[in-house]
Amino acid sequence: MRQPRFQHFASVTTGCLALTLVTVASAPQSRVVVFPAMARSEPEQLVRLGRQLFRDKSLSNPPGLACVSCHAPESGYSYPNGAINKFVGTVPGAVKGRGGNRRPPSLAYAAFLPTGVPHYDTNAIAWVGGLFWDGRTPSAERQVVEPMFNPNEMNNRAGGKPSPEMVARKIMASTSAPLFAEVFGKDVFKRAATEICALAAKAIASYERSPEVSPFTSKYDAYLEGKAQLTPDELNGMRLVTGTLNGRPNGLPFKKSAHCADCHSLSKDLSKAPDIFTNSCFANLGVPPNPQNLFYNMTDKASNPEGFNPSGPDYVDLGMGAFLYEHYGWPKRTAHGPDPLRILGTFKAPSLRNVDKRPRPSFVKAYMHNGVFKSLKEVVHFYNTRNLTTQEGEVIDFTRPDPYADLKGKPLWPRPEYLDATTLINPTGMGAGPGSRTPTMTNPGGLPDLDAMQIGNLLLSEKQEWAIVSFLKCLSDGYFERPAPPRPEQKKKATR
Numbered sequence: 001m002r003q004p005r006f007q008h009f010a011s012v013t014t015g016c017l018a019l020t021l022v023t024v025a026s027a028p029q030s031r032v033v034v035f036p037a038m039a040r041s042e043p044e045q046l047v048r049l050g051r052q053l054f055r056d057k058s059l060s061n062p063p064g065l066a067c068v069s070c071h072a073p074e075s076g077y078s079y080p081n082g083a084i085n086k087f088v089g090t091v092p093g094a095v096k097g098r099g100g101n102r103r104p105p106s107l108a109y110a111a112f113l114p115t116g117v118p119h120y121d122t123n124a125i126a127w128v129g130g131l132f133w134d135g136r137t138p139s140a141e142r143q144v145v146e147p148m149f150n151p152n153e154m155n156n157r158a159g160g161k162p163s164p165e166m167v168a169r170k171i172m173a174s175t176s177a178p179l180f181a182e183v184f185g186k187d188v189f190k191r192a193a194t195e196i197c198a199l200a201a202k203a204i205a206s207y208e209r210s211p212e213v214s215p216f217t218s219k220y221d222a223y224l225e226g227k228a229q230l231t232p233d234e235l236n237g238m239r240l241v242t243g244t245l246n247g248r249p250n251g252l253p254f255k256k257s258a259h260c261a262d263c264h265s266l267s268k269d270l271s272k273a274p275d276i277f278t279n280s281c282f283a284n285l286g287v288p289p290n291p292q293n294l295f296y297n298m299t300d301k302a303s304n305p306e307g308f309n310p311s312g313p314d315y316v317d318l319g320m321g322a323f324l325y326e327h328y329g330w331p332k333r334t335a336h337g338p339d340p341l342r343i344l345g346t347f348k349a350p351s352l353r354n355v356d357k358r359p360r361p362s363f364v365k366a367y368m369h370n371g372v373f374k375s376l377k378e379v380v381h382f383y384n385t386r387n388l389t390t391q392e393g394e395v396i397d398f399t400r401p402d403p404y405a406d407l408k409g410k411p412l413w414p415r416p417e418y419l420d421a422t423t424l425i426n427p428t429g430m431g432a433g434p435g436s437r438t439p440t441m442t443n444p445g446g447l448p449d450l451d452a453m454q455i456g457n458l459l460l461s462e463k464q465e466w467a468i469v470s471f472l473k474c475l476s477d478g479y480f481e482r483p484a485p486p487r488p489e490q491k492k493k494a495t496r
Contacts, residue, residue: 050207076354089371099294237471345418387429
């Protein structure tokens, strides 16, 4: 995932200039940062309706599962059951014994992600766009509808097909029906069921775009606005994440970079766009399979003919590659088959906002597309050491026919779920180099291989790993309260 937009300068580590830069970076000037989220004017009644529908557990079949069941605000709009996160990672659906093959992604800040079908971005030198882990959904409205009809999620199906009629009947019988008619017209329930479902999706998507879901109220936001100071560990973590002294994309370089911001990027101009901490790119990080994935055991075709897993424990999640080839009208791909687009096994880089948001300190969150990791420290350590073994200095080269042959030590991590050197980021495990400004080796073309600085062998110390975790904790909303944006009628009064 090479990022040519990032310039790599020599580190400034000595002299008065460095001291001045440290002082400025640790004490930002107080300023008002204008976030587009605060200026959004989603109709208030539409948002209110969307909030109700988002929480309505009668809309699944059987009843009991709502959007909020998998995307709860107290856990950063991700899964709110700590026990399932800890012991499973993927989550159960409305029907007992069924569950998804992936961890539910957070919905927070999804309104700021690029929509449309994933496309190749020549600036990022990566595929970007779309929603869900694989980018298969081009809009928030479509993202809302899919779980409603997924047999392993809300399961509104009849006769082996999605049933808009089932959803429409549930909405008409729900406590939201009066408000639904108020928002969309008293005769709304005379419309076709597909139209009613589309209107429900519009309302829920409107709620998901509201400042309630994306409030920008983390300690990091307070820091940007001059209302809070970062601790030394948090400040050091910010510099490692961004690679710059002041934490901004075009800032002077810090002595070491973990290159998190290559994919979890920041805004170049805060007056035009906020820091979302993702560029929505896709990558194969070599994440191990999750042995507790519910989908591995869903092999009974008789009880779940439309959502069963025909591969059983041999199932391999191909990510974006599982849908994009067929979207273009090409044959469906299989693991380790032809992959001219180099997208098999790739997944979307999520926003890091609310990555540590939890209702209590003991609450366990699951991470990565399959929920295999259970703490931020584990995630950071994986990025840092994916290619390493217990033998000091030994590096696993995934480009070899058998990467695990003749190793002297034990690999620190299980085998990647999708091991393919053509899509895996930094498959050779090339070291990040002193200060991680340039690699220790070069590729055959003689140019630095920037992939080496993103994962596998980052040469981060234990203290630096914990510093990154400390900073990521600063991205949880709820650190302060932000005044609600004025209503349209209040704006009119203010301008008179």
